[in-house]
Amino acid sequence: MRIVSGIQPTGNLHLGNYLGAIRNWVKMQDDATATGGECLYFLADLHAISMPHVPAELASNTREMVAALVACGVDPDRSILFNQAQVPQHTELQWLLNGTARMGWLNRMTQWKDKAGKNREGASVALFTYPVLQAADVLLYQATHVPVGEDQKQHLELARDIAQKFNNDFAPKDGNGEEAPVFTLPDPIIPPEAARIMSLRDGTAKMSKSDPSDMARINLTDDADTIMKKIKKAKTDPEPLPSDKAGLAGRPEAANLVGIYAVMTGGTVESVLAEFGEEGFGKFKPALGELLVSKLAPINDRFVELRRDRATLDAFLRQGAEKARALAVPTLNAAYDALGL
Ligand code: ADP
Numbered sequence: 001m002r003i004v005s006g007i008q009p010t011g012n013l014h015l016g017n018y019l020g021a022i023r024n025w026v027k028m029q030d031d032a033t034a035t036g037g038e039c040l041y042f043l044a045d046l047h048a049i050s051m052p053h054v055p056a057e058l059a060s061n062t063r064e065m066v067a068a069l070v071a072c073g074v075d076p077d078r079s080i081l082f083n084q085a086q087v088p089q090h091t092e093l094q095w096l097l098n099g100t101a102r103m104g105w106l107n108r109m110t111q112w113k114d115k116a117g118k119n120r121e122g123a124s125v126a127l128f129t130y131p132v133l134q135a136a137d138v139l140l141y142q143a144t145h146v147p148v149g150e151d152q153k154q155h156l157e158l159a160r161d162i163a164q165k166f167n168n169d170f171a172p173k174d175g176n177g178e179e180a181p182v183f184t185l186p187d188p189i190i191p192p193e194a195a196r197i198m199s200l201r202d203g204t205a206k207m208s209k210s211d212p213s214d215m216a217r218i219n220l221t222d223d224a225d226t227i228m229k230k231i232k233k234a235k236t237d238p239e240p241l242p243s244d245k246a247g248l249a250g251r252p253e254a255a256n257l258v259g260i261y262a263v264m265t266g267g268t269v270e271s272v273l274a275e276f277g278e279e280g281f282g283k284f285k286p287a288l289g290e291l292l293v294s295k296l297a298p299i300n301d302r303f304v305e306l307r308r309d310r311a312t313l314d315a316f317l318r319q320g321a322e323k324a325r326a327l328a329v330p331t332l333n334a335a336y337d338a339l340g341l
């Protein structure tokens with residue numbers, strides 16, 4: 001089992017990013033390595049340039065994301081952690097696959113239609129060919145499994161179509177006339193249903209770095225006092241917690257806090273309500289605050305230390321890129337050969 005997954009480098013990471021995305025990576029890594037598999041995790045910095053971006057922010061967001069991933073438990077010795085830009089084989093393979101991908105296939109991508117909107121003429125060419133780079137990202141490593149959320153299913157299908165057409169059109173025949181496929185067709189793995197964490201100021205809005213109120217989110221950089229204060233001030237209603245899940249209907253702020261407690265303890269909404277049902281927030285909030293502090297403190301310590309340590313972050317990325325290149329080169333060479341290049 002070889003899992004390949006990418007993440008956009010973003011800064012200002014918060015509890016939503018941790019519970020909704022990063023924690024799944026740690027779990028996949030632990031599961032894969034326990035059964036002799038491996039994970040390749042990359043920062044999708046090449047993808048970032050398909051949309052308007054600020055170069056200095058891209059560089060610092062890439063490092064910040066690496067710091068967060070490692071602080072949260074992605075182990076650069078067990079997983080291959082790297083950024084695309086340091087592995088030129090991604091863009092080389094993309095060009096080779098551009099010969100196989102069809103305009104019509106890319107034109108049908110709903111993400112292209114959504115992101116380009118009405119201004120197709122003004123969209124970057126990179127935005128259009130982005131799914132071919134995504135295909136290269138996974139085919140380059142003979143990935144067997146790729147975690148995909150709902151919005152990425154279509155792109156993985158495209159990667160499989162490209163791989164199949166390439167194998168079909170160009171795979172060399174061995175002595176017995178059997179095809180030796182150049183690329184493995186990766187299977188999707190549906191990530192465990194990710195927690196969706198809502199704003200602490202408005203239970204109907206997603207917790208997000210773009211929320212102008214810092215009180216609306218728990219940042220991975222927040223210290224214990226800040227976490228306690230934010231939970232204490234979190235918006236709620238005056239009712240005590242209900243004793244069952246149905247009682248949370250129409251109470252988005254209460255449901256969010258209970259949900260956070262449940263995922264942080266590995267429990268369920270029901271188990272949290274069995275413990276705290278009929279209690280007021282005066283009792284529940286301090287318990288939630290202390291839980292968050294105890295679970296996030298080790299992450300926070302490591303994160304704050306690492307994000308200052310540029311040399312270590314760069315060393316992680318260099319080491320990951322070296323390992324990734326070593327895996328990529330044989331596949332890239334096979335693709336060149338198959339094409340007569
Ligand atoms: P933001 O909304 O802060 O801009 P991003 O869009 O950069 O966050 O998201 C990065 C990753 O974190 C994505 O995989 C996204 O699904 C996840 N994520 C972001 N916010 C939340 C949230 N509030 N709850 C769960 N997952 C989230």
Ligand code: NA
Nearest residue numbers: 010208209210
């Ligand atoms: Na966002």
